[in-house]
Amino acid sequence: MQSIRNHSYSGGMIMKLSTLVSFLLLTSSLATLCSANDPIEESRNAASDGRVTIENLSGTVVVEGWDKDEVTVTGTLAADAEGFDFGGTESRTTMEVVFPRRSRNLDDTDSDLKVRVPRDSQVFVSGVNIEIDLSGVNGRVRLESVNGRLTIVGSPRSIEAETVNGDIEIDAETDEVNAESVSGDVSLHQTSGLVEVATVTGNIDVAGGEFEDGEFTSVSGDILFEGSPTSDGELEFESHSGSARLILPEDLSAEYEVSTFSGDIDNDFGPRPRKTSKYTPGQELEFTVGSGEASVSITSFSGTVHLEYK
Amino acid sequence: MMNHQDIKDRLNDHVDGSLQDDERDQVESHLESCAECSLELRQLRSLLARAEDLPRAIEPPQNLWREIERQIQPATVVTVSPAQPSFASRFRQWILVGTLGAAAAAVVFVLTSTKDPVGGSGVANREASPSQSPASSDPDYVPSLVQALEYQCMGAGKQLLASTKETESQFVLAAATAFEADVHQLDLAISETRAALEENPQDAQLLRMLMSRYQRKLSVLHRATRFVEEA
Numbered sequence: 001m002q003s004i005r006n007h008s009y010s011g012g013m014i015m016k017l018s019t020l021v022s023f024l025l026l027t028s029s030l031a032t033l034c035s036a037n038d039p040i041e042e043s044r045n046a047a048s049d050g051r052v053t054i055e056n057l058s059g060t061v062v063v064e065g066w067d068k069d070e071v072t073v074t075g076t077l078a079a080d081a082e083g084f085d086f087g088g089t090e091s092r093t094t095m096e097v098v099f100p101r102r103s104r105n106l107d108d109t110d111s112d113l114k115v116r117v118p119r120d121s122q123v124f125v126s127g128v129n130i131e132i133d134l135s136g137v138n139g140r141v142r143l144e145s146v147n148g149r150l151t152i153v154g155s156p157r158s159i160e161a162e163t164v165n166g167d168i169e170i171d172a173e174t175d176e177v178n179a180e181s182v183s184g185d186v187s188l189h190q191t192s193g194l195v196e197v198a199t200v201t202g203n204i205d206v207a208g209g210e211f212e213d214g215e216f217t218s219v220s221g222d223i224l225f226e227g228s229p230t231s232d233g234e235l236e237f238e239s240h241s242g243s244a245r246l247i248l249p250e251d252l253s254a255e256y257e258v259s260t261f262s263g264d265i266d267n268d269f270g271p272r273p274r275k276t277s278k279y280t281p282g283q284e285l286e287f288t289v290g291s292g293e294a295s296v297s298i299t300s301f302s303g304t305v306h307l308e309y310k
Numbered sequence: 311m312m313n314h315q316d317i318k319d320r321l322n323d324h325v326d327g328s329l330q331d332d333e334r335d336q337v338e339s340h341l342e343s344c345a346e347c348s349l350e351l352r353q354l355r356s357l358l359a360r361a362e363d364l365p366r367a368i369e370p371p372q373n374l375w376r377e378i379e380r381q382i383q384p385a386t387v388v389t390v391s392p393a394q395p396s397f398a399s400r401f402r403q404w405i406l407v408g409t410l411g412a413a414a415a416a417v418v419f420v421l422t423s424t425k426d427p428v429g430g431s432g433v434a435n436r437e438a439s440p441s442q443s444p445a446s447s448d449p450d451y452v453p454s455l456v457q458a459l460e461y462q463c464m465g466a467g468k469q470l471l472a473s474t475k476e477t478e479s480q481f482v483l484a485a486a487t488a489f490e491a492d493v494h495q496l497d498l499a500i501s502e503t504r505a506a507l508e509e510n511p512q513d514a515q516l517l518r519m520l521m522s523r524y525q526r527k528l529s530v531l532h533r534a535t536r537f538v539e540e541a
Contacts, residue, residue, distance in 0.1 A: 057481045099479075106480060122342065128481040140342055146485040146537070157342065162533070164488045176345055182492035182530060194345060198526065200495050219499045219526065238522060240499040259515055261506055280510060301503060301519055 043072040047091045049120040055096040058129040059110035065119035065136030072116045079108035218242050229294040237298040244298055250309035253290030260300045267307045312336050325354050459524040466531035473538040482538050489534035496527040
């Protein structure tokens, strides 16, 4: 009997514990998972320099840095979404719009999120048909979309931005940028430091900035660059059929090296290009201004290269 | 507290996900402020992604760079073991995959050589003598190299196709379609550059351009595959 009583007591404890666990799980999931179509309004405490990861397959994401140690999210959820998962720890906040695994025939897929994060957060945002707008964040940022524009304003420590069809617009004082698009245009304003930009058909437009090491590559997009390398910086441009127009300081002390397979070279700095060979229509040009500490290299297949000074 | 060098020494393990929590936190914290380590980490991940993209079995084309063929003739089918416990061992296996490993090494060699060949730049090398030009030391060098790169792209394309076939998500299909259209643009550029190179086989600058287009195509295919698999 003793053993039965003990067993019964033990079973009761287990039942109570399991009820408690079920209750905790239920309340926990209610706190972090919203249903489709609901307006979203959630917040969590967060470390001032923690990581915030946002996944939204379709719609918009607006991220703003602020001075509170808190992550808040407001917005609306797509009708066809399964829910909104908001969780993580103070150092790693995560949020995700959840869709059914089989999602071939969904109609209403756009969720719009506005997220406020501590200013020094690292922010990672990804999606497919998504426009991302980020401002006021000082930590590292990484934004990824397939179809959708990415806009970054402020002074993040470093920026990684990738799209396929969307444009990338960066107007930020930052030391490191890696921007990659396929058919979208990439424009940089006032960036500096280490910069790598690559497109396939998209144009590249750089306005302002001083680059320690800059690589700008496009296949058929045009490149327009108005900026300069640092005193011993290196700029490298490569294009297939797109034109490359560089507007540089007239007194920039640099070695220039330009080569095309069939494109023309226009040079405002003085020296004229020569034909690469008597058998091909290409041109090449090498010259040095001043003592040539910096270097500027441009390679093009059939695109025209324009070298101009401010 | 680990210093810069300690962190660098642990980047391989970090990529493998084999660090303890406190070590991982220290590495991640350091990466936030160290451009050099961040760059090295990206390069490691890129290399790893390429290694993982390699097909399980490779039957090299008969005319693929004679030197490579000589080395791999005893075993014309090279198999990569599915067990890949660490980055280091995966890397070693990658190197052991004769054709592609050698082709990749050749790519690096040519890129380096054309950028800074024997005492000159790629531009200066344009009309270099045959003895100076890496592209001309072996008459089959260029076609073999191009074939190896095409082979790599084909493998990456097949993997993307296989990953896409398994998906039930309309988002992934939309993304794959977008990638596909843009890969077509790269193919056009590749075909133009190839035609020019066939006409001017000694032109090291053209070879470098062609490599660059292939590298870009591979990068787009790898990115598309990563995206599809993550989604």
